[in-house]
Amino acid sequence: MDKDGQMARGRATAEMVARQANVSRVAVSRAFNSHTSLKPEKRELILRIAQELNYTPDRAARALVSGRTHLIGVIVPDVCSYWESQEIDALTTALQNEGFATLLFKTRSDFSMDEKLLAYMRGFNPDSVIAFMENVRPSTLVRFLDRAVPIYVHYPHPDAEDDGEDGPLYDRLNVLQHGGIDQAVALLQGYNTRRIVYLSGAVKSRSNVAREKMLRTVMAARGLPPPRVVIGDYSYDTAYAATIDLFRVGDGADAIFASNDVSAFGVIDALRHELGLRVPEDVKVVGFDDIAQSHWKSYDLTTVKFDLSERVRALVRLILRRLNEPDAPALQETLHTSLVVRGTVG
Amino acid sequence: MDKDGQMARGRATAEMVARQANVSRVAVSRAFNSHTSLKPEKRELILRIAQELNYTPDRAARALVSGRTHLIGVIVPDVCSYWESQEIDALTTALQNEGFATLLFKTRSDFSMDEKLLAYMRGFNPDSVIAFMENVRPSTLVRFLDRAVPIYVHYPHPDAEDDGEDGPLYDRLNVLQHGGIDQAVALLQGYNTRRIVYLSGAVKSRSNVAREKMLRTVMAARGLPPPRVVIGDYSYDTAYAATIDLFRVGDGADAIFASNDVSAFGVIDALRHELGLRVPEDVKVVGFDDIAQSHWKSYDLTTVKFDLSERVRALVRLILRRLNEPDAPALQETLHTSLVVRGTVG
DNA sequence: ACCGAGAATGAACACGTTTTCACTTCGCGT
DNA sequence: ACGCGAAGTGAAAACGTGTTCATTCTCGGT
The missing domain is CATH 1.10.260.40 (lambda repressor-like DNA-binding domains)
Structure with a gap:
């Protein structure tokens, strides 16, 4: 040749x-x-x-003239974190089918801003960015990405401070926590559960704030006293230690809402293997996410779920639309949650 | 401006x-x-x-003239698979520090060849490729990637069929399974364990073949009869079902070697929650990998581990060296395993 | 003051595409 | 037969950088 x-x-x-x-x-x-x-x-x-x-x-040559790299930057604090790895997995498949590819970056694990990384990523010219950085405001993010279209991923309700007069300033994916949490509280109420504790995730993260807030709202609406809050950080080990502390030093609980499934596992293991308590007979446990391990027999966790594939579909839809019409008004999609009932309640 | x-x-x-x-x-x-x-x-x-x-x-312009994209393609069947997600995580960090970025692709989950995907990835011109495709020979892989330097990731011993006269044809990372497996068998032997079963991973995958082969070798060297083999595929659910089958229909076992930690979890849960057997009193269980969940109290798994960060360092070293000296002779590095003793044995 | 070597400099080309803009060809109605 | 839009075509100009090569500058040694 x-x-x-x-x-x-x-x-x-x-x-x-x-x-x-x-x-x-x-x-x-x-x-x-x-x-x-x-x-x-x-x-x-x-x-x-x-x-x-x-x-x-040649994609380099093509990118040079068209300005499109067909790369989607994904910033994530921890690939191993089960929920996020599931999302990355589904996202990669979906993007692949649309002619794009996932460009993966790792940031600090505290969900906070990382200017150095952002500048680094910007150098690769991704067409769009999906950031798992819950503590960062979109407006802060967009300042560091001149050409790229950022999609800010978070779970809570619309945040007023980031909205303009005519609606949201940025494309956004909202998750309405109400459905699943309300079903869970109703279920607990049916068992006459009294002392409900919320084990928080990373305190400042938006998803944690939203989940706690919605839990308070739902419990109030159902005539229950507000939940006690124990500080966690979404991790197994912290949840494990916090649970022991709650029962050894604190007042204990009849039910524990963990801010995600992984920390729910920590709660369950502490209750069973360290405190000698039975789940669900002595203490009931509810998680968030419904990751793949939640149906494993050792845990068999009752948890608040929302459809991952639906979420990823919506996300890709938002991204593609923004790429095709860069100046279209900001769009938002809303997803709903529901309860998956397994063995840790009832 | x-x-x-x-x-x-x-x-x-x-x-x-x-x-x-x-x-x-x-x-x-x-x-x-x-x-x-x-x-x-x-x-x-x-x-x-x-x-x-x-x-x-501009990286596109730079790539156009230099032929280097600074992208490293990573092909993986399942991002959620815990071991692989840990490796992707560490790899991304390491590459990031060297001025590269991880370009993620998902392939079929049976570890087999996927020409369509390979052609797709080739379009992005990665400088090098790391493929988690254990059923594919390097020579097959290299045929589809003309310019890129492939690094074929697998765990077994050097494969003679891929070697030339003067040593290996491709850069390679070998894992010597002997250390950890030998320790594990010695430990079981100490407990007078008699009927040992090997629960396989994906049958044709190289890591599975290597693990089974080494287990046979070690057991023979220690004067034990060869292990019975039960077919699995590295997944929790299959391991769960296979274990039930082994005890309900088959002869049972005194110890089970699972081909990875996740399937060991499936084995443990089946034994405890479905068959009413105790671990380790009735049946002992050993896994492979030492993923983060293996120390969780519900499992507390004894497992064969090798140092992930050492492995990633070696991998990045190989890649960088190959990029700097494209025509250097093929290199290989060897890693060793060791046993982490926890509660599922003894 | 002069020479020469090495360092510093910029013009021009190369990289592989897409896109614009004239130009040619084609088919069809009058 | 004529004209006239539409469809098809290719030359040339981008896109933003790295690299080569010939030129200019600098400075120490005679």
Whole structure:
């Protein structure tokens, strides 16, 4: 493969395909970007030859002129965190199907701002950014990404401070926590559960704030006293220690709402293996997320779930729409939660 | 920012920096790629102005001329799989520190070849590829990636069929399974355990083959009869069902070697919650990997571990070396395993 | 004051596309 | 036969950088 098209650097170029097919290089470009007119038989010939030569338009060159890299930056504090790994997994599949690819970055695990990382990521020119940084305001984020379209991922209700007069300033995915939490509280109420404790996640994170707030609202609406709050950080180990502390030093509880499934596992293990209590007979436990492990027999956790695939579909829809119409008004989609009843309650 | 440097598309260009600093555009390029000579004060001025303008060399343009994208393709069947998510996490951090970024792709979950995906990934021109595709030979993989340098990730011993006369044909990371497995078998032998069962992973996967083979070798060397083999696929659910089947229909066992930690969890849960057996009193269980959940109280798993961070360091070292010296002879590094003793044995 | 070597500099080209803009060809109605 | 839009075509200009090569500058030694 070195007679006239030099096959430099190992990849075929549009020039070679053109020569082989007796067409101009422009025709080759047109064959791949269908929106301009080109005689059908010609396109067919070009595509066949391209296939033969294993040719694909070079993405760097394409990005240079079009300004689109087809990369979606994903910033995440911890890939191992089960919920997030599930989301990354689904997201990668979905983006792949739409001609994009996931560009993964890791940030500090406290959900806070990381200017250094953001600048670094910006250098790769992602077309859009999905940030798992719950403590950062969108307006702060957007200042560091001039060209990219940021989608700020979080779970709570719309945040008034980030809204303009005519609605939200940025595309947003909202999760209405009400449904699942209300079902859970109703279920507990049915068992005459009295002392309900909320084990928090990372205190300042938006999802944690939203979950606690909604829990208070729901309990008040049902005529229950507000829950006691124990500080956690979404991790197994902290939940484990906090639970022991709650029962050894504190007043104990009849039911514990954990801010996510992983910390619910910590709660359950502390109750059973350290405190000698039974779940659900002595203490009932509810989690958030419904990750894959929640149905494992050792835990069999009752938890507040929302549909992951639905969420990812919505997210990809938002991203694609924004890329096609950069100046369209900000959009938001709303998802709902529901309760998955398993063995840790009832 | 539109007086002469037009700030097109939102990003500053080298041209603008040059104009602002009264230098030629070439000088700006030199200031960023230090290997050519440039008056120090000039470089300083340029870098200062660049910072002011928030300028970074465009990676697409840079890739176009240099042929380097600084992207490392990572192909993985399942991001949620805990061991792999841990590896992706560590890898992303390490690559980030070296000026690269992780480009994530998802493939079929049976570890087999996926030409479609490979062609798709090739389109993004990654500088190197890390593939979690244990059923695919490196030689097959390399056929689909003309320019990229593939690193084939697997756990077993060197595979003779992929070696040339003067050693291995490709860079490789080998894991010597012997240490941890031998310790585990010795421990079981100490308890006079007789009927040992190996619960396989995905049957054709290299890591599974290597683990089973080494288990046989070690047991033979210690004068034990070969283990019975039960078919699994690395998943919790399959392990759960297979264990029930083993005890209800089959002969049962005194100890079960699970091919990874997740399936060990499935084994434990089936024994305790479905078959009413005690672990470790009635049946002992050993896993592979030592993922984060293995120390959780519900499982407290004894398992064969090797150092993840050491592994990732070695991997990154291999990649960087290959990028700097594309024609250097193939290199291999070897890692060792050890046993982490917890509650499921003894 | 002069020469020469090495450092510093900038013009021009290369990288592989997409897009614009004239130009040619084609088919069809009068 | 003529004209006239529409469809098809290719030359040339971007896109933003790295690199080569010839030129200019600097400075120490005679």
